[in-house]
Amino acid sequence: MPLQPILASLRHHKLTATLLTLQVAITLAIVCNVVYMIASRVERISVSTGLAEDELSTVPSRNIDKVGNPDAQLVVDLAALRAIPGVRAAVAVSYSMPLNRNEWSQGICPDKQALDRAIQRNSLEGSGCVEPSVYDGTLGLIDTWGLDLVEGRGFTPDDYPAHGKPVVAIITRALAQRLYPGQRALGQSMYDGDRFIRVVGIVKRLVRPDLRADGSNDESMLLPQPPDSGGALYVLRSAPQDRQRVLAQASAALMRVNPQRLIKPERLRTYSEIRASYFQRDTTMIGLLIASALGLLFVTALGIAGLANFWVQQRTRTIGIRRAIGATRADIRCYFQAENFLIVSAGVLLGVLLAVGLNLLLMSRYELPRLPLWYLPVGALALWALGQLSVLAPALRASRVPPVVATRSV
Template sequence: MPLRPLLSSLTRHKLTVLLLVLQVGLTCAIVCNVVFMIVNRTAQLRQPSGLDEDQLVMIESIGLDENENPLTRHAGDLAALRQIPGVTSAVAIDALPFNGNDWSNGIATTPNAETNLTATAYNGTPGELGTLGLHLVEGRDFRPDEYLPMDSAHDWAGINHVPVTIITRALAEQLFPGRSALGKDIYPGDNPVRVVGVVDHLLRPQLREAASNEYSTLLPLLPDSADVTYVLHTKPQERERVLRQVSDVLDRLNGNRILRKPQTFTQLRDDYFRRNRTMIGLLLAAATGLLFVTALGIAGLASFWVQQRRRSIGIRRAIGATRGDILRYVQAENFLIVSGGIVPGMLLAYALNLLLMTHYELPRLPFLYLPAGAVLLWLLGQGAVLGPALRAAAVPPVVATRAD
């Protein structure tokens, strides 16, 4: 189809065409970024924590007796919790994925090195690896003689004396690319700590950028504060029953404490991502609404032009144009308008992404989203204009003989 008649026709309605081009461009920019945000947040929802999520029950305990020895209290509590029918193991820990209690520190491979790499330090009582269900891909678990008190009264001074650590595969690959991390030293504090094990996955308590979400270390440090989380491992079908008994067992041992947030790990994950799911719904609604408004604009303009051109369409039909010719003409005209909006829309999409990266820590928009957005808008435009195009093709040649 010759391009010049199409462009000539569009230049007769410059303002209308310009407004529609701007609308398409804005839609392209927003939809590309919205879809990317939805995909990014959906990927977070599905990200594995590394734990046996459907087999864990937890509760927070906050002791109120300042003269009580927390380590002794934790040992007594754990002994009682392990006696609950259906509980296979129990540990006291200071943090979990998704609970927000993130103790992060700088990690280096040489002493006094300047590094921007930070990792979460998880601490817990013996049996933490097995209770949480972490998958050890290299090395070994901690030995009982390697555990030390965290010494929270002195700003976690135990980190400068801990002998060994277990790290995640993601952290190992970042610190020692192409090499095994086993037997290597890292510096989470002032002194070297030997890597004795590598686990497959372990998310941080507070998610950040996707690349650093699994920068985690396990240290053989015993939580020694009055505020601790007890985690119990049980069968999925036993979780609710065990959860109902946990508070009663701890209350009978010592009523001078605060017990809060008894829940399964599944509930913890759901609570953490509740805002994400709400945001995904809002973004879907916004993108759908914007696409719908754009489709209405395209269809409305095409219907208006068809109504204006009925006689000229009839003349073309009278001199030999087929219905297919008229249909293709209207669709080609729409294709040019949408294409005119997609080009600046792609540039605007990248500019909007840079703004989101700066203020909301969103990753860079992959290039693939731009052609995908263009195809989506082309299909939307062709779908929206199909009805008016069919009405134009149905105009009979006799219309050419009628007076205006």
């Protein structure tokens, strides 16, 4: 189809064509960045913790009075919890779990020489030392949490020291690769400044209580030590459908064992609820971003369709004349689609520049990562498709204008 008649028509409607071009450009710039932000948030909330998430429930217990023998109290508490029908396993931990924001971390080095380098530099950066998250708990932690042990063994009763600090640990695969790149970490002895800690096992994955943006979310370690005498977080593993019942019975069982404790009903949660609470702001933001992107696309589609309908009404007699001199219905439909394609293409070219500029602004103000370039052609294709779909109904209506319209007086 010759472009000259289309360009001549657009020159007579400069303002409306310019406004539609700007609308398409702004839509492309915003939607590309919004979709990237949505993808980033979805990737964040989809992180795997390494736990058997659908089978875990948590009961936080805080002692009111100081317990004379906290280890004996834990044994009695765990026996009562394991006696609940449906409970497959139970452990007590020191309140830290993945995604519950109770972070406990410490510096750890592959050897004493790495620690010396960190001290000289006054920083862990470039020394070989790292700062993993630390979890601890009673015997059976690996099985209760459902961790995937890929090398070595779990903790045994002999690993729990009667006095002092533990000297063995289980670490994640990510931490093993960070501490001992290109080496086998199992059997190595890490150094924390006052003792060597031997690696006896490696789990596939275990994320931090609070996610970070530095790529260290999988760097965690487990120590064989029970919670202190102040209280504990009891973690129970059961079938997913039994979790609410288990929580109610667990609270009652613990209070029967020792009424001198504080268990807040609102703190009894399944792990699914802990995860949902951690990502609540992200899921809310995803909903808002999706709504804003769809709303902007709808307004753009409405603008394209409305303008096309207006032009069809204005050009009814012109369309009739073209039909009278031999133009087919397909010719009329293609004319409006080609006209829309030119306007959207101009908007796409301007929108690409705006999208890059907006991303640079977001990078400088909100630390958003750089927008991948492949988002731009995908966004352009989406706008072209949206434009063609939006103009299709007016174009079909224009193609049905009969040639007899050309004989009517203006």
